[in-house]
Amino acid sequence: MAVRVLDEPAFVLHSIPYKETSLILDVFTRSYGRMALIAKGAKRPHSVLRPVLQRFQPLAISWSGKSELKTMTKAEWLGGVPPLIGDALLCGFYLNELLVKFIAREDPHENLYDAYAQTIALLGQDPTDLEPILRPFELTLFKETGFAAALDYCADTQGAPEQGQQYVYQPERGIRVWHPDDPAHWPIMDGEHLLAMAQNDYADPKTLSQSKSLIRFLLACHLPDHDMMTRQILIDLKKI
Structure with a gap:
């Protein structure tokens, strides 16, 4: 059965390139633990996901899918944390x-x-x-x-x-x-x-x-x- 999750609090732990335009993300979510997600097109210069998927920033993310590797459908930056230096x-x-x-x-x-x-x-x-x-x-x-x-x-x-x-x-x-x-x-x-x-x-x-x-x-x-x-x-x- 396909799973659909909306606006889950999360942080990006790690990301690796996938094919030419996408990323595979290791994210830490509050209710589901660590999840593997594919962010399709996130590497494209004008992707709405590109500036959002930063480590150490609180996010609200949505995903769907049946397999262990789910597909990210939305990510929103929640703000409030300055970049770590x-x-x-x-x-x-x-x-x-x-x-x-x-x-x-x-x-x-x-x-x-x-x-x-x-x-x-x-x-x-x-x-x-x-x-x-x-x-x-x-x-x-x-x-x-x-x-x-x-x-x-x-x-x-x-x-x-x-x-x-x-x-x-x-x-x-x-x-x-x-x-x-x-x-x-x-x-x-x-x-x-x-x-x-x-x-x-x-x-x-x-x-x-x-x-x-x-x-x-x-x-x-x-x-x-x-x-x-x-x-x-x-x-x-x-x-x-």
């Missing part, structure tokens, strides 16, 4: 890499979509401090896609982490009380900073530092054989 632009590409690697096609994640839209809007303000903006999105992505357990729950005590207590993140189990015999590469975190991360509160520099160790650990666990180009650039620039 400089380090913020690199961060945008990093977010898109994460979505492509961690989300299957047509697997909706409305909370994650909202977190992405909010993060892009903050990056559009050209901030100088990027980590407090990226961290909530990264942890939301891991939790929403099932690649990370809740940070405000200890598997040992079956309760919230406690201030003054140290914890580790154990793969396949989540947060538990730290023990000296634990593997050295497991990130050690303080209870108060785990609770702050769960509340997206990164005012304390130590919370940021411990969250950075956690994110690097989670990425190494779930993408052991994949280099993330934009993340490595940001690390080299000491931005994240």
